[in-house]
Amino acid sequence: MTVMIEVERLSKQFRLHQQGEMILPVLTDINLSVHRSECVVLDGASGSGKSTLLRALYGNYLASSGAIWVTHQGARVDLCSAHSQLQLAIRRETIGYVSQFLRVIPRVATIDVVSQPLIDRGVAPEQARQKAGELLQQLHIAERLWTLPPGTFSGGEQQRVNIARGLIADYPILLLDEPTASLDRANAEVVVGLIDAARSRGSAIIGIFHDHLCRDAIADRLFTVKAQAQA
Numbered sequence: 290m291t292v293m294i295e296v297e298r299l300s301k302q303f304r305l306h307q308q309g310e311m312i313l314p315v316l317t318d319i320n321l322s323v324h325r326s327e328c329v330v331l332d333g334a335s336g337s338g339k340s341t342l343l344r345a346l347y348g349n350y351l352a353s354s355g356a357i358w359v360t361h362q363g364a365r366v367d368l369c370s371a372h373s374q375l376q377l378a379i380r381r382e383t384i385g386y387v388s389q390f391l392r393v394i395p396r397v398a399t400i401d402v403v404s405q406p407l408i409d410r411g412v413a414p415e416q417a418r419q420k421a422g423e424l425l426q427q428l429h430i431a432e433r434l435w436t437l438p439p440g441t442f443s444g445g446e447q448q449r450v451n452i453a454r455g456l457i458a459d460y461p462i463l464l465l466d467e468p469t470a471s472l473d474r475a476n477a478e479v480v481v482g483l484i485d486a487a488r489s490r491g492s493a494i495i496g497i498f499h500d501h502l503c504r505d506a507i508a509d510r511l512f513t514v515k516a517q518a519q520a
């Protein structure tokens with residue numbers, strides 16, 4: 290089985306500048322490997338560091354120590370020590386991330402927000418927009434909304450736009466931070482189906498799902514992130 294992402298002795302602590310440079314240790318010596326076509330769900334108490342781990346795996350948080358080995362275009366690359374151009378290439382080609390909240394440039398139409406990851410990879414805009422439309426349709430985003438910027442959409446609509454953007458490019462590695470949190474049951478089931486399809490195509494998936502039905506439907510195994518007091 291091909292290991293797509295391997296976290297090796299990863300630690301993350303925050304330095305709180307406004308609290309007299311206090312050090313807040315959150316992750317200590319995390320080890321985790323995820324294979325092709327495997328979905329690992331992060332488990333652990335609120336505040337234990339699950340989102341922090343996902344953000345570190347995407348490079349949004351710089352690890353304090355350790356390594357994050359990623360299989361990127363056939364090579365094994367440490368995301369922690371990769372130079373910025375390589376990090377950008379890894380994000381474009383290899384790692385997709387669905388954050389809890391949609392962050393987009395104001396005034397960009399929803400269809401363009403969703404198709405952008407494919408255009409960044411060199412796919413023709415019309416082809417990218419067609420795939421974006423298919424995904425938006427599957428996620429029950431009404432067509433009349435596609436030309437509008439998603440900034441004023443409801444929480445659940447924004448989350449579905451975020452998911453469409455995160456899943457459009459068939460990333461080999463997918464990081465999902467509570468993708469079903471604000472969704473009704475029917476939409477949550479569509480999202481679980483899309484994630485399952487991504488896994489069948491070979492994606493290695495690491496996710497946070499507080500909803501037990503979604504978690505049970507998608508998890509191959511759980512990985513517990515221990516709060517520091519318990520570590």
Ligand SMILES: Nc1ncnc2c1ncn2[C@@H]1O[C@H](COP(=O)(O)OP(=O)(O)OP(=O)(O)O)[C@@H](O)[C@H]1O
Nearest residue numbers: 303305313315333334335336337338339340341342
């Ligand atoms: N940028 C930051 N600066 C300082 N502390 C942070 C930062 N990000 C996270 N933390 C702290 O790290 C700890 C873990 O937070 P995190 O959001 O990763 O937990 P979680 O397990 O995802 O929680 P929940 O299940 O409630 O979403 C918390 O104590 C949080 O305050």
